[in-house]
Amino acid sequence: MNGAELVIKLLEMRGVEHIFGYPGGAIMPIYDALYQSKVKHYLCRHEQGGAFSAIGYARSSGKVGVCMATSGPGATNLITSLADALLDSVPLVAITGQVSQAVMGTDAFQEVDVLGLSLAVTKHSFMVKDVTELEHTLNEAFELAMSGRPGPVLVDIPKDVQLAEVQFKPRLVEDTETSQPEFLPAAALEQARLLIQNAKRPIAYIGGGVHMADAVAELHGFLAQSQMPSVTTLKAMGTVPPSNPYYLGMLGMHGTQAANLAVQQCDLLICLGARFDDRVTGKLAAFAPDAKVIHIDIDPAELHKLRRAECAMIGDLRQLLPAMSVPTHCQDWLKHCVSMKQQHGWRYDHPGERIFAPLMLKQLSERMPDNAVVCCDVGQHQMWVAQHMSFSHPRNHLSSGGLGTMGFGLPAAIGAQLARPKDTVLAVSGDGSFMMNVQELGTIKRFRLPVKIVIVDNQRLGMVKQWQELFFNERYSETDLSDNPDFVSLAAAFAIPGHSISRKDEVLPALEAMFTWPGPYLLHVRIDETDNVWPLVPPGAANQDMLTEKAQ
């Protein structure tokens, strides 16, 4: 067997069923080995789309996503997606072909220094220089992608390595997941329990690390035992059931008023698998100013990085959360939080006939099937989805959080649909974001994937336009998209039916039509360009200083 055949054999042995990619000269031996393989390859229409599909696959399933690309432009097209996976801690293995070692460094055709380019956007990257290293390197890549804080790993394989003959004696692929209990930090846990018991106004600040650690059940147990209010980051939406009376929603720049006010007022902030991102904290020096902090993360580099913690623990939340579960004594605080939640509840009584995106998304949320996956793009619609839709599990809400990558939603939905073929998958996009990876409609057509696409169209780059209105004296520089294509006709060119609506009374029948259609469908929703996302913490302000619609 040659190196290329070894790559595919190893993917099969690791149980990889679906991969995403695009062929080219320097990766042709691997594509040749892929021909008639058990591994199902999904041809995307741009390498960035393929890698986002792998991310959607990984995030919706908990498995490692795998993507492939050729050298040069194929590899450079992966870079944005790798950065997205790095910032959102997504386990991803990217395999790139490289020109033969004989011509490396000569500016050969489609040669670029992929290893050098990968440094800033991967958890780790390998260049395989000898075919005898290939098996070990690929196994290492998969294990690294999943271990500790997950992330993207790139393996660059020169063409001569792909073609070199190799003896393959497969080693048993061991499950690296350890079930042995790790050493628990007894002193820190005791300190944490004391802090929780003595707190008058505790709150749990929950990040994506909780479900990445597969600790959602342990978190529910912790919240049930301790009876404290909770808030989540964008990536953790769905970690706490919306029915939890003390769950206050998302915090941060476009968080709920109750979540932000409660965090600002708390005296103990329990940060679980989150990282004090600037979109969460607002003005860092004024974030939760009266709070002591307990911070737990799998990544030691996150502890004390932006906020000093009184009690910091590195470790597995599945074990630490039960060990720090103690009752609290904060009934007045709970009542206060519930009161704030009621006082600052969302209003949907928007006047007029035009569609109000928050209400439309609430109606969408109420009518989508159980366990549906919603893949967002980036911008105003993304924040409205986080505010007005409900999720039963974080794997059901895929949103580009850390990198904030427009163009994420449609290809991520493709990956999610393949990972979870029995579940309904929605791509909720804005008119700007949708056009960033619109070519992936071709992938939906090819594989007849029943993805439901909802385009929230204000004919603007809405979030940028909102900031121009509020902070740049209404100077609307390059945010007008009023020459958008006819999205329904565009979908029709890919054999995807669709419908366009612009009035409130059209919403429910249109949702019904979309959900009853058995295949892919595009619903084009026209909204008013003057609608903005509220509340908003202005840049540089503390989180209690939110702007609201009424204040404008």
Add this chain to the structure above:
Amino acid sequence: MNHVLTIQTKNQPVVLERLLQVTRYRGFEVAGMEMKPLADFSGLLVTLSIVSDKPISLLTNQLNKLYDIEYLDCVESEQTQAKAGSMRA
């Protein structure tokens, strides 16, 4: 504040670039660098002189995560100079 980091790495391509990339990106300035292979060429021994007002743990925590780093130790430059001074005396 000046710091000296002693780092042992695997002998892998781009390991030096990786060290320098993380150092720059995390906002630390390299004031000096020495590198030599280990006697058996299984790895590299790197000494990095770093200048920054930030806590050095913000850098060492990130460097320690790198797959190719096998050992890292940090010595503040003031202590290093004191040691050097006493040796000269």
